[in-house]
Amino acid sequence: MSSWDLWWWVILPYLALVTFVVGHVWRWRYDQFGWTSRSTQLQERRLLKWGGPLFHYGTFAAIAGHVMGILIPESFTRWLGVPEGTYRWFSSIGGTVAALAVALGVAILAFRRTAVPRVRATTSPVDWVALVLLAIVIVLGIVPTMGVNLFGAGYDYRRSVALWFRGLFAGAPDVAAISHAPLIYQVHATAAWAILAVWPFTRLVHAWSIPLWYLWRPFVLYRSRVPAHPTEPGTSGRRWRRIGARY
């Protein structure tokens, strides 16, 4: 194992994870005001109508697929009695459907964000970083799903990438497993870690605010008046600086 491998497959993931966790704690505590989806439906609705749901629901499917393929060990599906071929077909077809939805959605949204002036104007530099990383991850995720596993010879990532990934959380990452994986999987994984590292500093934090509580809470909420924190001297009332804000 070279030090190069150590950096890419051990240090970088852990750095990203730490940034992810600490960053979220910091953002949650200091920037509740900036914690929003920053919807741009007000500015543009025709493209969003298709792009928004396609991208988000496609992403949910893609995340579910990653959980199945990477987090759940091969031994578990074998114990369930799922034959290898069935799993392959299910994952490549399901993955392709998700990939098409995400790809189409992100294409519409990317066009919307770059070509519609009203939407473009709301985009901060850190948003661009997140968007470029997302694009890389998505493209490099779609290529192996469709090109390798659906139409190509297939590659059993559950015996390489998945072992390394799960090992990270067990404290014993299998570097050899990932370092021998095809380059496309390696770049995909690295870009994904980069996204996790910038995640807390972008609008992506809205993912943690999916309001499931709405399903069972009372319709009308009452709150009694509470004294607010006095403002910190010299901050004119702002305890936070909004990330990526230009003003």
Next chain:
Amino acid sequence: MRVMAQVAMVMNLDKCIGCHTCSVTCKQTWTNRPGSEYVWFNNVETKPGTGYPRRYEDQEKWKGGWTLNRRGGLTLKAGGRVRKLLGLFYNPDLPSLDDFYEPWTYDYQSLTTAPLSDSFPSARPKSQLTGRDMRPVHGPNWDDDLAGAAEYAIADPNLEGLSEQVRMEFEHAFMFYLPRICEHCLNPSCVASCPSGAMYKREEDGIVLVDQDRCRGWRFCVSGCPYKKVYFNHRTGKAEKCTFCYPRIEAGQPTICSETCVGRLRHLGVMLYDADAVLGAASAKDEKDLYEAQLSVFLDPEDPGVRAAAERDGIAHDWIEAARRSPVYALIKKHRVALPLHPEYRTMPMVWYVPPLSPVTDAVHATGYHDDDPDRVFAAIDALRVPMEYLANLFTAGDTAVVEGVLRKLTAMRAHMRALQLGDPPDRALLGQVGASAEDIEDLYRLLAIAKYDDRYVVPRVHAEGSGALMAQHCSLDYPGGVADLAAHDEDQRVAAPPPPPGPAPSGGGSRFRDSDGRVRFNLLGWNGSGPVPGLFDDGSGR
């Protein structure tokens, strides 16, 4: 019965001259920030007109407010909770910015930097969204004073079913102004639509607010509000709405729109209502019963039983007293001349309107009005320039009988006061027809016509006796465990203050405190260096 208090407003439309002072002062106070250029917490619409945003009253399109489901239960018109969450990524009922207007400014600099030329320099309009050149095609009050009536006024959703009576030719045109703010409803559909739970109704005064720290920008409040009085700040990505100027209300002052109202047409006061009865009232089967149903929710503060229940439910005594003097209660329930705006949305709005009468009198004079003849007085109401059906569509879900009753009372008030001024004997029969005594009518006159500042605004202060302790947080000259620590600004810091240390206070300027082990110590901060220092050193008892 659960008594709650609500600070409510009544606007007397007879007196609105459409000067937009309320809108301008409101904007200067609340929404003169980037991202809220198009946000008008208060706006004044010319009626008939499309309103703001355009045709917001067309709930078949925008799906705001509540409706009854097949079993007669109250549900959000835009659909249930699951449907909301599934539509999180695209809200089909959200108006787009073009339904409001694209905010713009002008390139004023070019006026001073333009080179010498034979032609006048011009300041070109620039979009405040993108900074690019733009052509304003719509703006706030684009249809002010019936401008473009052939296009705008005729598109007013309230004119449905009235098209034969309403003609937009100059000789037949009518109009009046409708100032609008957030209704601070008793059954707010925006609060019910907010998936994050960031919107809430304040227990003390019923003001509906958006918690800016908890709003996640899912934008369902915007579409959920049938009055479209929740706006989306396109810079911060958070919802904002009329705050009823809560900092002013807390201080016992009227809202800024009321304070600066040139026509003095706004009344503010406390209403007591039965919170347990709201849901039942909002679920009334027939839309036309909603006005009466909402009236039944309001409690009479003169009733000793109501006052006792209010005390029991924690409403401060001065608030109950304010409710007894409330001009809003008098106009809504005692005199019944104020009406809610669009009760059919079933949100139980709390900004009510005295419908306008002024356009009548002109028409009346034209038809040879004579106030000696009571039948002639009321006959004139049927010949109003503003059709009764139009007012009914606005204020009573189409029930013209209620509007007619109000207009009759207002007409009778004028006839009675005119008689009083001229020294004629008061016409008992006329008053009897509107079911009011002479005292009632004179009280109504005092409220609507004299309308002194203290009679228009009866706003009790908020009870915040304990919050002064918060001020000590950044000047905690006092000892730990004293005032500064008492600042219970966080729930986790709500601890009782420790008892004062025993013994006489030490001289020398320092103070004493009890440390975490419970021992009394001397605080050197503030010690003048000369007096004794008791307990500076450990007395050895711990060993």
